[in-house]
Amino acid sequence: MGAQLRVYRQKIKSAQTTKKITRAMELISASRIQKALARVSASTPYSRAITRAVSAVATYSNVEHVLTTEPEKIDRAAIVIFASDRGLAGAFNSQVLRESEELATLLRSQGKDVTYFLIGRRAVGYFTFRKRASERTWIGGTDAPQFETAQEISEALLESFLRDASDGGVDEIHVVYNRYVSMMTQTPEVVRLLPLEVVEGVEEPGENAILPLYEFEPGVEEVLDSLLPVYIESRIFNAMLQSAASKHAATQKAMKSASDNADKLITTYTRLSNNARQAEITQQISEIVGGADALSSAKN
Structure with missing residues (x-):
């Protein structure tokens, strides 16, 4: 999970750099x-x-x-x-x-x-x-x-x-x-x-027009x-x-379109990064709770 989070953060940084150039x-x-x-x-x-x-x-x-x-x-x-x-x-x-x-x-x-x-x-x-x-x-x-x-x-x-x-x-x-x-x-x-x-x-002369x-x-x-x-x-x-x-x-x-696409990528990867971070936190909490339950069961 940590490796995936690092990949998302790297892509966000790359998109931000690209946006600076295109802007x-x-x-x-x-x-x-x-x-x-x-x-x-x-x-x-x-x-x-x-x-x-x-x-x-x-x-x-x-x-x-x-x-x-x-x-x-x-x-x-x-x-x-x-x-x-x-x-x-x-x-x-x-x-x-x-x-x-x-x-x-x-x-x-x-x-x-x-x-x-x-x-x-x-x-x-x-x-x-x-x-x-x-x-x-x-x-x-x-x-x-x-x-x-x-x-x-x-x-x-x-x-x-x-x-x-x-x-x-x-x-x-x-x-x-x-x-x-x-x-x-x-x-x-x-x-x-x-x-x-x-x-x-130069307009076309009419039938009875006199040419200059x-x-x-x-x-x-x-x-x-x-x-x-x-x-x-x-x-x-x-x-x-x-x-x-x-x-x-x-x-x-073209550069405005590229900047807009970079914004979309940043938004997408930020959301994926937040989801990955939330999943990592949830997993850590689950591991802590599981460890605490195991210790409490051992004492009993």
């Missing part, structure tokens, strides 16, 4: 989430404005640009996966990796070769463990993304997109990341980055050449910020 990580994530959300809020309007500008140029001009024109045949596609450098975030990394696998399956079913660009140690570790190749990888800084990293990623994507598929380039680029919805919900998002597919902020007249100075191609790199940088950086905010929210949720 500390929960508070750290709670302190970081507000800053991450502020960066997302500051980045989103700029990203939308750039997207509207690119959409306007692409919609109201007749110039065929390589970054906005749908190719006749797509032989090779790239998937950019935004994961995190650290774990302990619930399903944050698994759901974005699962979404990328489903997208890759869909692209391969359409006869396209798939290559990967990986952001975050968890994505790199996932591919390394399975001995799968990737085009480029970036690790470090996923908790607090820097714009310089987004520029580096954008340059690599543009260089690969402008290169011919026969020379190792790609014909289209998809990004997969976790979009922050609320503290309880972070959903995986799939967006085709290039060629420009979704026209945001735009004059571009310099020419349309020069405007697109200047706007599109900025557009890609802003979308990549916004995806990085969304992913960082989602990761902090997922970590806070």
Whole structure:
């Protein structure tokens, strides 16, 4: 009985230690989430404005640009996966990796070769463990993304997109990341980055509507050449910020759940420890009473 009591006390102490760690990580994530959300809020309007500008140029001009024109045949596609450098975030990394696998399956079913660009140690570790190749990888800084990293990623994507598929380039680029919805919900998002597919902020004109007249100075191609790199940088950086905010929210949720589970374990093992202690006391009292009865019977 004494050995069982020691086991329960050891488990209570272990659960208390675990709770201290998970509670500390929960508070750290709670302190970081507000800053991450502020960066997302500051980045989103700029990203939308750039997207509207690119959409306007692409919609109201007749110039065929390589970054906005749908190719006749797509032989090779790239998937950019935004994961995190650290774990302990619930399903944050698994759901974005699962979404990328489903997208890759869909692209391969359409006869396209798939290559990967990986952001975050968890994505790199996932591919390394399975001995799968990737085009480029970036690790470090996923908790607090820097714009310089987004520029580096954008340059690599543009260089690969402008290169011919026969020379190792790609014909289209998809990004997969976790979009922050609320503290309880972070959903995986799939967006085709290039060629420009979704026209945001530009309404379809009616049948009798007169299209607006735009004059571009310099020419349309020069405007697109200047706007599109900025557009890609802003979308990549916004995806990085969304992913960082989602990761902090997922970590806070996971650590709160772990702390609550630790509380339940402490309560359960405390009750079992009390039961074991009570049984031990009862046994000791029974032994004392039994010994006293034996002595009293011997005297008689």
